[in-house]
Amino acid sequence: xxSGQDVPAAGVVARGWxxxxxxxxRWAVSDLDLRIEPxxxxxxxxxxxxGKSTLLQALAGVLGGEDDGEPSGELLVGGKxxxxxxxxxxxxxQDPDSQVILxxxxxxxxxxxxxxxxPRQEIWPRVREALDAVGLDVALDRSTAALSGGQxxxxALAGVLxxxxxxxxxxxxxxxxxxxxxxxxxxxxxxVLERTGxxxxxxxxxxxxxxxxxxxxxxxxxxxxxxxxGSPHAVLTDQGRVLxxxxxxxxGFPPALPARHRASGPDLLLAGDLSVGRGSRVEALVVKADIxxxxxxxxTTAITGPNGxxxxxxxxxxxxxxxxxxxxxxxxxxxxxxQTGRHAGISEHPIRWTxxxxxxxxGTVFQEPEHQFLTATVREELEVGPRALKLPAGEIDxxxxxxxxxxxxxxxxxxxxxxxxxxxxxxxxxxxxxxxxPRILMLDEPTFGQDARxxxxxxxxxxxxxxxxxxxxxxxxxxxFVEALADAExxx
Amino acid sequence: xxxxxxxxxxVSPGKGAMRPFEAVNPVAKFGAALLLAACxxxxxxxxxxxxxxxxxxxAMPFLGVRARAFWLRTLAVWIAAPLTGLTILLYGQASxxxxxxxxxxxxxxxxIDLAIATALRVLAIGLPAVVLFITVDATDLADGLAQVxxxxxxxVLGALAALRLVGLFLDDWRYLELARRARGVGDTGxxxxxxxxxxxxxxxxxxxxxxxxxxxxxRGFGGExxxxxxxxxxxxxxEWLVACAGxxxxxxxxxxxxxxxxxxxxxx
Numbered sequence: 001x002x003s004g005q006d007v008p009a010a011g012v013v014a015r016g017w018x019x020x021x022x023x024x025x026r027w028a029v030s031d032l033d034l035r036i037e038p039x040x041x042x043x044x045x046x047x048x049x050x051g052k053s054t055l056l057q058a059l060a061g062v063l064g065g066e067d068d069g070e071p072s073g074e075l076l077v078g079g080k081x082x083x084x085x086x087x088x089x090x091x092x093x094q095d096p097d098s099q100v101i102l103x104x105x106x107x108x109x110x111x112x113x114x115x116x117x118x119p120r121q122e123i124w125p126r127v128r129e130a131l132d133a134v135g136l137d138v139a140l141d142r143s144t145a146a147l148s149g150g151q152x153x154x155x156a157l158a159g160v161l162x163x164x165x166x167x168x169x170x171x172x173x174x175x176x177x178x179x180x181x182x183x184x185x186x187x188x189x190x191x192v193l194e195r196t197g198x199x200x201x202x203x204x205x206x207x208x209x210x211x212x213x214x215x216x217x218x219x220x221x222x223x224x225x226x227x228x229x230g231s232p233h234a235v236l237t238d239q240g241r242v243l244x245x246x247x248x249x250x251x252g253f254p255p256a257l258p259a260r261h262r263a264s265g266p267d268l269l270l271a272g273d274l275s276v277g278r279g280s281r282v283e284a285l286v287v288k289a290d291i292x293x294x295x296x297x298x299x300t301t302a303i304t305g306p307n308g309x310x311x312x313x314x315x316x317x318x319x320x321x322x323x324x325x326x327x328x329x330x331x332x333x334x335x336x337x338x339q340t341g342r343h344a345g346i347s348e349h350p351i352r353w354t355x356x357x358x359x360x361x362x363g364t365v366f367q368e369p370e371h372q373f374l375t376a377t378v379r380e381e382l383e384v385g386p387r388a389l390k391l392p393a394g395e396i397d398x399x400x401x402x403x404x405x406x407x408x409x410x411x412x413x414x415x416x417x418x419x420x421x422x423x424x425x426x427x428x429x430x431x432x433x434x435x436x437x438p439r440i441l442m443l444d445e446p447t448f449g450q451d452a453r454x455x456x457x458x459x460x461x462x463x464x465x466x467x468x469x470x471x472x473x474x475x476x477x478x479x480x481f482v483e484a485l486a487d488a489e490x491x492x
Numbered sequence: 493x494x495x496x497x498x499x500x501x502x503v504s505p506g507k508g509a510m511r512p513f514e515a516v517n518p519v520a521k522f523g524a525a526l527l528l529a530a531c532x533x534x535x536x537x538x539x540x541x542x543x544x545x546x547x548x549x550x551a552m553p554f555l556g557v558r559a560r561a562f563w564l565r566t567l568a569v570w571i572a573a574p575l576t577g578l579t580i581l582l583y584g585q586a587s588x589x590x591x592x593x594x595x596x597x598x599x600x601x602x603x604i605d606l607a608i609a610t611a612l613r614v615l616a617i618g619l620p621a622v623v624l625f626i627t628v629d630a631t632d633l634a635d636g637l638a639q640v641x642x643x644x645x646x647x648v649l650g651a652l653a654a655l656r657l658v659g660l661f662l663d664d665w666r667y668l669e670l671a672r673r674a675r676g677v678g679d680t681g682x683x684x685x686x687x688x689x690x691x692x693x694x695x696x697x698x699x700x701x702x703x704x705x706x707x708x709x710x711r712g713f714g715g716e717x718x719x720x721x722x723x724x725x726x727x728x729x730x731e732w733l734v735a736c737a738g739x740x741x742x743x744x745x746x747x748x749x750x751x752x753x754x755x756x757x758x759x760x
């Protein structure tokens with residue numbers, strides 16, 4: 001009873017399996033024939049929309065019943081339908097915040113055991129063993145809210161592990177983490193597999209993270225069935241280019257970088273003795289003090305550092321959305337627009353500007369596009385900024401049409417922004433800001449959790465903006481992004 | 493080692509060091525507040541409310557609530573009580589001598605009596621309810637509701653997990669505010685923007701909620717299996733004592749009102 005080794009690994013069998021979500025016409029997965037032997041470690045790849053998450057949820061038995069969708073064919077976990085073998089498969093999802101269930105670490109890990117009806121005297125040893133296996137060395141009554149993203153993911157893994165599953169299912173478990181968190185979670189999974197010998201199926205865009213751990217790569221085809229299946233080396237060699245084009249980060253196939261025409265321009269924003277931190281102004285915890293930086297036209301500045309280091313706060317402070325804890329953020333006459341003579345009265349502190357004055361000077365793109373959507377259609381969304389500037393109707397239409405086309409949003413112009421795909425939401429959130437032609441663009445984690453295609457699009461749009469004389473400030477922990485674009489880096 | 497001893501004591505090493513009242517099952521505290529309130533809503537008179545209030549204030553030092561926390565948490569009650577009293581004073585049923593009259597306002601002997609009785613009553617019911625709950629941990633309460641009161645675990649645990657999302661919603665709301673400023677619509681119409689922001693929050697809430705539901709289901713929540721409980725929620729002599737204390741305060745107050753002839757049954 002002191003380890004999970006007495007739990008046999010569970011294999012997977014799919015025979016002509018498919019699933020269609022209730023209101024949709026298209027099958028999310030169809031004609032899937034797949035056999036995964038107990039103890040195998042599989043990396044599951046495929047373009048967005050190929051049904052990777054649907055398959056994982058089906059294996060975990062959480063797809064729901066007849067009300068939620070229609071199945072076809074047969075799917076077995078450890079020889080039984082997933083719904084009949086609860087607890088045999090354990091699923092860890094992408095978003096760390098939405099997986100924490102209870103307020104204390106110990107209680108959260110125990111939750112799954114309770115649901116499976118494990119006797120109380122057996123639960124607590126399992127909890128301690130699971131926390132030990134994932135390397136989460138905190139007190140059982142530690143508040144789950146106080147954990148970092150990487151710790152929360154390891155907590156979720158421990159919660160699943162305490163249920164003693166024979167099949168471990170991971171759905172992009174590291175997509176929302178900083179590089180240190182990614183390694184911690186990956187190593188925790190490696191340790192768990194070594195101890196338990198459980199079968200692994202992991203979905204992840206970033207192939208290099210999991211390559212050391214997996215012995216097989218399966219690629220789902222968006223049209224149904226499999227695109228490829230075999231050893232990692234064979235599949236990535238044969239299918240590397242196709243996968244890269246579908247948005248998978250394949251080692252050796254980096255996303256295309258745009259051609260650059262760099263030219264630096266005048267200074268726009270100066271920060272001196274600036275302090276940033278967490279919490280309110282009254283009760284602030286200063287994370288970094290004495291920050292000095294200059295934002296100039298034609299230049300990209302990357303603010304880097306681990307999650308929780310104050311990157312977003314610094315970005316928002318520079319962007320005139322938050323007041324500095326200490327020190328100043330000063331707009332140069334160039335940014336204020338003094339040489340045109342039309343804005344003689346405008347303050348040199350962006351935080352004192354009106355919302356409208358910000359529009360043509362500093363635009364901010366939020367990490368979650370949903371936070372900044374205001375209207376019911378993509379077109380109206382793009383019109384918000386220009387309307388606030390009281391531009392003539394003809395000018396508004398011209399700008400909106402141009403952006404719709406340039407950012408490939410014309411096909412969804414009438415759609416509700418909340419219903420767009422992840423990549424489209426990203427493009428729209430950048431487009432809404434570009435519509436008012438700000439001199440500086442501030443982006444918060446612009447490449448968080450993105451596939452390689454959306455990533456490359458985003459980099460291309462920003463490169464174009466900077467080369468045309470704009471300035472970009474980006475809070476990011478994405479090394480590839482920094483290397484592709486940044487001219488200066490501020491490490492927190 | 494008994495099954496019971498393997499319970500919450502092991503998870504929360506701090507519990508042994510807690511003041512005894514904090515360790516009392518939240519369900520008992522809930523019950524005490526409820527019993528007391530049930531007694532006090534039967535009558536409107538200043539004697540019963542005043543008696544209850546005096547007994548409660550005498551008991552406060554034993555409940556282990558720090559002065560600062562006490563005043564901060566009960567601030568709303570202290571503000572609500574005189575306001576309720578004032579309303580009754582001005583608009584309450586008039587009887588006896590009328591001292592002042594203006595439009596629909598009538599201050600009379602009767603309305604003064606009622607105002608005092610009501611204000612005291614708000615304090616006598618509100619203060620213990622708030623104080624009893626300061627020391628309650630949401631997880632302990634959920635354990636108690638499900639294990640002692642046998643409420644359906646699906647409902648109790650669902651509510652408990654949803655409670656944890658409140659913090660995330662507050663963050664969302666802050667981001668929504670900042671985003672309005674960034675989008676150029678933050679200068680005017682703060683009130684007018686609220687419905688739009690609420691809608692956006694709702695969309696985000698539904699999304700977070702369904703992700704949480706999937707995560708819970710993936711851990712076997714809502715299955716057919718009879719659930720076990722990692723933490724034992726017990727209802728022992730301490731719990732009975734607390735519940736009885738609540739009832740006693742209520743009964744003594746009623747007795748005081750009856751004996752002094754101030755009993756004023758609320759119906760009729």
